[in-house]
Amino acid sequence: MVMARECQQQQQQQAKGLFCLCNNAKWRTRRRLITPSFHDTQLLHNFMLIFNEQSCVFARRLEECISVGDEPKAYDLYPYISTCTLDIIAESALGKHVEAQSSGGKNKFVEATGRVCGIINHRIRSPWMWPTWIFDRLPIGREQAERLNILHGVSRKIIEDRLATFNAENITSNSEKKTTRRLVFLDSLLAQMNSEQLTLDDIQEEVDTFMFEGHDTTAAAVNFTCYLIGSHPDVQAKLHAEIDDIFSDGQTIRKGTTVYIFIYGVHHDSNAFPQPERFDPDRFHQSSVTNEERSPFAFVPFSAGSRNCIGQRFALLEEKVILSTLLRQYSLRATQTIDELQLSFEAIMRPTVPIKLFIEHRKFQ
Structure with a gap:
């Protein structure tokens, strides 16, 4: 009771x-x-x-x-x-x-x-x-x-x-x-x-x-x-591997050290993104197997952690609205290969030559 x-x-x-x-x-x-x-x-x-x-x-x-000895x-x-x-x-x-x-x-x-x-x-x-x-x-x-x-x-x-x-x-x-x-x-x-x-x-x-x-x-x-x-050695082995990966070299980065993250390299890591040069938006779909297994820090266009971009939701919404408005009316066709763009790594990534596209009205059936 x-x-x-x-x-x-x-x-x-x-x-x-x-x-x-x-x-x-x-x-x-x-x-x-x-x-x-x-x-x-x-x-x-x-x-x-x-x-x-x-x-x-x-x-x-x-x-x-700690267990020692034969018993x-x-x-x-x-x-x-x-x-x-x-x-x-x-x-x-x-x-x-x-x-x-x-x-x-x-x-x-x-x-x-x-x-x-x-x-x-x-x-x-x-x-x-x-x-x-x-x-x-x-x-x-x-x-x-x-x-x-x-x-x-x-x-x-x-x-x-x-x-x-x-x-x-x-x-x-x-x-x-x-x-x-x-x-x-x-x-x-x-x-x-x-x-x-x-x-x-x-x-x-x-x-x-x-x-x-x-x-x-x-x-x-x-x-x-x-x-x-x-009770589950297989799970313990995974935990040990994950912890060892995080604390692998035992080095502590000193306070005040400037750390540069090569985001282009992170985003083109074939371990996280198979065929990284291939344009495949489906790889980010929630139902994607690789997306579920991928580290949340494998794709960081807005950085991550406490210093992440404060305007990321604003920027994403802005980009989606611009692109959806464009694609409701027009079709695009590229004229250059990615190598021909000659990417330049400045404060942000830019092409060294102008990107030129054919633009047409969509043909509705």
């Missing part, structure tokens, strides 16, 4: 963040305010740095699990994965280094987080514990309350300290002494607080929700994925 009021009970025990909100109006407001935080380019860049740093710690820790030993990777995702979520949400991986989970915050997740999962599987008036009177219910007090106390202290730093930086925003630090999810929420859209309690609710729902869920997903990869 599932009772609707358990939603309210979960709110009371944990937090009234996005995941637990039953009030539609409040959820909608919170969702609108918080969604931009997950599309903030600077925040996502900072998150990537955190992901990489903590993933490297995770990979180093797995050295102790290899199998390991449960979940504890390693779980402490990694906890380090990531704590630093991403709060800017706090809880050092779950380096401490082996031996600190109050880490222990409380793991225990509360365990209690919640145990209660979900135990219908007789669903009623709050029963659960709160049980030893496990009292333990959850104690652990939650630890978590809320730590997160509240971090939020208040971060708020003090946030306000101080706003006051000295024009000072040359302003220190640069990584922006985290909490900073985005504090900015909303300054505009009087979120209270300190609202922020704590969202941070606590982010901590709970973003830690165990990701760890479970990674754990199952590791199992599936380990």
